[in-house]
């Protein structure tokens with residue numbers, strides 16, 4: 001299982017719709033300060049419902065809508081879609097033909113039923129009130145239902161698989177009981 | 188005015204006595220992780236009495252004594268001396284003969300009376316109780332007297348001239364009133 | 375339940391020792407504050423980077439803390455991998471040699487799970503299989519460029 | 531007293547704008563929450579890096595926050611210089627281009643005061659007048675080496 005693509009619409013510094021295709025294995029995201037790197041990770045957390053607005057450096061959820069949009073229409077909207085490829089085995093089942101694992105022919109025809117598309121849409125009215133909805137493969141789900149499904153893929157809301165900017169040493173400063181509870185979860 | 192030398196005895200990762208001569212203008216301290224770079228700044232804060240033990244990453248002051256010492260004698264001791272050169276003008280008064288400003292002939296013969304030597308000595312007994320004393324040019328002074336003297340050189344305990352590791356953005360996260368008080372101090 | 379915890383703890387502990395030795399050239403292990411009653415105790419990370427004597431976690435340097443924390447995260451991963459890992463500048467306290475070591479470790483772990491790593495450091499960019507460039511021209515939106523990785527010039 | 535505050539505020543504000551423009555290629559200024567009653571108000575840093583529209587300080591990126599904070603520190607220094615400044619890895623969030631810009635700014639400010647800067651980044655090491663190397667062999671004490679700066683190999 002891996003993330004095949006992240007699609008951002010009017011999310012923070014991303015205007016319009018931006019699609020970011022991702023490969024399995026090791027990808028680095030680099031670029032100048034302030035260009036939008038951390039915003040991509042914020043988009044991931046937003047979509048999977050695994051961070052509060054504080055974790056995405058926004059005072060309130062409506063701050064996540066691209067600023068240029070807020071001046072225009074009555075209702076503005078931002079949405080993020082994360083597509084998981086369930087089909088790819090990890091590690092690739094035939095390591096000796098590495099070429100295939102890298103996205104050549106077989107990957108292109110991956111069976112759409114072996115994909116999960118998670119979408120979160122945030123609508124903000126002129127008065128500042130907002131609604132936020134989650135969808136799994138097009139069908140509306142609650143956050144709890146989404147988290148149950150993600151648990152099947154071993155994606156946990158408090159999972160240690162996401163480390164935000166500046167947080168790398170937070171495991172050292174957390175209290176020892178909380179650290180022990182991490183092992184409880186895994187057991 | 189500038190710091191001419193820092194001398195560390197049994198302070199944190201520094202065993203024995205280490206003298207670090209410093210020049211005016213721009214000096215970089217570099218080296219591998221964990222080699223003792225931040226400990227030099229901790230020594231500066233310790234000596235001038237401008238940080239709590241927490242600011243020096245020690246639970247209690249006795250943790251500042253080099254570990255290898257604590258196993259040996261009954262009373263162990265650590266001390267740091269910071270020597271200020273009051274003679275050098277800032278900026279150097281004759282910019283065109285920059286060679287002189289860099290520590291060649293005239294600087295070597297700087298008049299000792301134009302120096303201030305600040306020393307702090309920490310003694311820890313076997314039972315863990317400790318005494319800490321400050322000296323200015325060899326004479327014992329209280330922390331308040333030392334701070335009054337340092338204020339004459341424009342060195343303030345809460346001065347923004349020292350930024351510890353990981354703290355660079357703390358000015359951004361402090362509350363606006365505290366920020367305004369910084370200007371009050373300067374006025 | 376106790377059995378399951380014991381099994382998890384032993385596996386993660388073993389992983390932590392191996393990974394920490396590789397990243398920090400020292401020895402480290404996990405310790406429960408009360409072995410008899412694990413569900414009531416805390417978990418401590420005991421780590422001696424480069425063979426230094428025992429030290430409290432809080433007195434470690436920025437770089438040493440980062441490598442200790444990352445060793446723990448990788449130790450958890452080896453026991454129960456998540457499908458993806460997203461790290462945002464976890465190399466910011468590390469010197470050049472440690473960034474190299476960390477990037478090799480990530481490249482190795484990435485055979486088991488997807489790693490998306492935001493970094494500004496050259497050794498990290500050079501070890502990745504693929505680089506995504508991000509930029510924002512004055513007054514414009516964020517642009518994303520996909521780059522097939524060859525030896526590219528990057529910021530230091 | 532009000533007079534003295536006003537004079538200090540105006541001078542630091544002007545310094546902040548100039549320095550921020552140089553470091554972040556944008557415009558920034560200081561703003562009191564209540565101009566009429568300064569002693570009861572807070573001080574806000576308003577900063578638009580690279581000409582971006584208004585943003586809250588909290589939503590800035592790590593690099594943008596660092597440059598804004600440093601601009602404020604330098605603005606204070608130009609008004610009332612301290613004899614020395616000690617910075618510990620203030621460049622940790624910065625990309626290569628911003629480390630270059632910051633190191634040039636420090637080299638310039640260092641004509642007015644002494645700067646002691648701990649850094650692991652190449653552009654910072656190369657701009658310094660002098661470098662002090664620090665190392666600790668396995669199981670030994672910290673050793674300090676004074677190096678006259680020429681183009682030396684350093685970690686990235």
Ligand SMILES: Nc1ncnc2c1ncn2[C@@H]1O[C@H](COP(=O)(O)OP(=O)(O)OP(=O)(O)O)[C@@H](O)[C@H]1O
Pocket residue numbers: 011012013014031032033034035036037038039040063064065066067068165582585589590591592593594623
């Ligand atoms: N709702 C929004 N609309 C437009 N821009 C926004 C919005 N929210 C945040 N931003 C902008 O996004 C930028 C921050 O992007 P981000 O934190 O991703 O940068 P980065 O590439 O991670 O930089 P660094 O290397 O400094 O960490 C800020 O300049 C901020 O103004």
Ligand SMILES: Nc1ncnc2c1ncn2[C@@H]1O[C@H](COP(=O)(O)OP(=O)(O)OP(=O)(O)O)[C@@H](O)[C@H]1O
Pocket residue numbers: 198199200201218219220221222223224225226227250251252253254255352426429433434435436437438467
């Ligand atoms: N009392 C002490 N006796 C001996 N060693 C100590 C003492 N206190 C701290 N240390 C050691 O000093 C080291 C930390 O040094 P320091 O924080 O200065 O490193 P650094 O060069 O700043 O590294 P980094 O680049 O990772 O920030 C730690 O390994 C710690 O164990």
Ligand SMILES: [Mg+2]
Pocket residue numbers: 037038039165462591592
């Ligand atoms: Mg960032």
Ligand SMILES: [Mg+2]
Pocket residue numbers: 224225226352435436618
């Ligand atoms: Mg340090």
